[in-house]
Amino acid sequence: QSFQxxxxxxxxxxxxxxxxxxxxxxxxxxxxxxxxxxxxxxDLLAQGCDVTVFPSAVGPNGFDAAFGDYQRLAxxxxxxxxxxxxxxxxxxxxxxxxxxxxxLLYHFNxxxxxxxxxxxxxxxxxxxxxxxxxxxxxxSAELEYMAALVRETGAGLVVERAELATLGQRLAxxxxxALQARVVAAQQQYHVEKFLPxxxxxxx
Numbered sequence: 629q630s631f632q633x634x635x636x637x638x639x640x641x642x643x644x645x646x647x648x649x650x651x652x653x654x655x656x657x658x659x660x661x662x663x664x665x666x667x668x669x670x671d672l673l674a675q676g677c678d679v680t681v682f683p684s685a686v687g688p689n690g691f692d693a694a695f696g697d698y699q700r701l702a703x704x705x706x707x708x709x710x711x712x713x714x715x716x717x718x719x720x721x722x723x724x725x726x727x728x729x730x731x732l733l734y735h736f737n738x739x740x741x742x743x744x745x746x747x748x749x750x751x752x753x754x755x756x757x758x759x760x761x762x763x764x765x766x767x768s769a770e771l772e773y774m775a776a777l778v779r780e781t782g783a784g785l786v787v788e789r790a791e792l793a794t795l796g797q798r799l800a801x802x803x804x805x806a807l808q809a810r811v812v813a814a815q816q817q818y819h820v821e822k823f824l825p826x827x828x829x830x831x832x
Contacts (some may be wrong), residue, residue: 630819631716632762633721636725638725638728639726640728644680645679646729648718650694651698652664653698654697660726663734667832679707679708680708681711683713686713719761725762727763729766730757732766736768759783764785765785765794769786769787777818781817782810784807
């Protein structure tokens with residue numbers, strides 16, 4: 629059974645951005661410094677975007693170490709939201725038609741311990757989850773392999789670090805229906821069933 633859902637008309641109003649998966653609160657290991665996204669999300673909120681986090685399953689360090697700062701951000705800013713953890717099919721359904729973009733956006737600093745090789749070759753399952761939900765993606769240019777897939781398919785936008793501060797302006801001038809059309813094409817080639825077969829077999 630396919631997980632792919634046809635794109636729906638986007639919700640009205642300001643850009644609604646969704647992050648699905650792991651993050652970190654402040655004070656965690658420098659090895660995961662890229663996953664501390666609160667400063668980036670504050671910038672996006674200040675530009676008028678709406679930011680929602682769908683958390684991954686909580687690890688042994690507990691909820692607060694991973695998502696506590698995002699819960700506090702949601703309490704202080706009405707455009708920030710922290711949802712409950714959802715299984716794959718539920719997550720795709722919750723994303724479908726409720727957001728403009730799925731995001732793979734991070735601040736990658738020069739002292740990031742995981743290094744440039746990791747960034748160049750990283751392939752996150754959330755990329756295919758966003759496309760399955762009919763959403764174009766926003767991906768940091770430092771994630772070179774995924775950025776190449778987005779450029780190849782046209783099913784989203786590659787964002788340079790310097791562009792993050794003015795991303796809202798860029799999104800205001802996007803041909804969104806054209807991006808959605810490219811998502812439909814990307815779903816045929818890069819889909820959840822192909823790239824996550826073990827997971828989808830358990831859920832089907």
